[in-house]
Amino acid sequence: MIIINNEIVHMEPTKEFFINALTRDIKLDRTVLDLIDNSIDAARKSDRDFSTFEIRLTLNKKCFIIEDNCDGISKESAKSYAFKFGNSQGKNTRQFSIGHYGIGMKRAFFKIGKMIYVESATREDFFSLFLDVDEWSKSKEWNILFKDSGINDNHKKIGTKIEINKLTDEAKDSFSDEQFIKNLIDTISKTYENDIRRGIKIIVNGRGITISSRDSETEILKYSIDCRNYTAEIIIKKDIPNYNESGWYVKVNDRLVVSADKTELTGWDISSDSKYDILRGYAYIKILKEAPPFNTIKEGLDTSNPIYKELKNYMRKALQEALPKIKGGYFATITYQRPRNEADKLKKILNVKSYKKIGEITYEDYLEKNNIKV
Secondary structure, three states: OEEEOOEEEOOOOOHHHHHHHHHOOOOHHHHHHHHHHHHHHHHHOOOOOHHHOEEEEEEOOOOEEEEEOOOOOOHHHHHHHHOOOOOOOOOOOOOOOOOOOOOHHHHHHHHHEEEEEEEEEOOOEEEEEEEEHHHHHHOOOOOOOEEEEEEOOOOOOOEEEEEEEEEOHHHHHHHOOHHHHHHHHHHHHHHOHHHHHHOOEEEEOOEEOOOOOOOOOEEEEEEEEEOOOEEEEEEEEEOOOOHHHOEEEEEEOOEEEEEEEOOOOOOOOOOOOHHHHHEEEEEEEEEOOOOOOEOOOOOOEOOOOHHHHHHHHHHHHHHHHHHHHHOOOOOOOOOOOOOHHHHHHHHHHHOOOOHHHHHHHHHHHHHHHOOOOO
């Protein structure tokens, strides 16, 4: 509010507007990732073996539950900033965190449902709270009360559980859609690949998430960058040609924020020639305590961030150095001549329409019959 001539002019947002503005531009699956981010951050700050951590998600048309055995949220953190909309300056500047802006968890609550129950325990203390979004929206008060809290002397299970009921229509439809669940599992596998490799278990509706092998990739070049505010590794690799998988992959503090990008965003300034479909660029960035170069939904890069601008120059340089090393591409062209009448007979026998197809079939047949492994 502001005061003009001793009269108050109210400028605070209505809660309905605030909720709509907060959730309008983020996809539902991204809000699920925001909640996983919190569990991952809790695991990373722990001194426990990463393979001891587990994150379980249950999604259906009635409820959403995420439960972990990571190190939990302390009562003081819950009171001071964990549930605050936006971080105060200097808060949550933990090294290598993937939660930075202070809106992800709360935005996820509103996107998913109307009845939110949270309980969490650390080695020292515990708390629980309940939020009825509809009732909270009617009140002018922004703060809520703990349902329960205290010292953890009863050996409460360490970790955090979030249960959301009275789902939004979008959440009801999506969480009961098997294709949505499959896509979510695939996204989680790619987004948290490094954490899963380290041993953390992520389970969605009883299905443990695995990651794909990258054994077919060959490294072409590698840069290591050590700056005051961040470190980075930039690696160019080649793999089996696949346009959809070629491009830049950017991970910030092990969190995938850009995947297979071939736009100006990452400086992929090369032609669309299919010979470049073998290229994969990886930028792994570790941010110390500065603002990370991703946007608030962690699905893209913040082009105004100075780290992004520096990094993009390194990425362009690495790509240009890699290009001369892939001359010839992945495929070799085999050319030979045979009498046309013989080739025409083979086309009929093999039931194909081109001479090229004759060559492909006879080549593969020769490898198979002679048991040649290549």
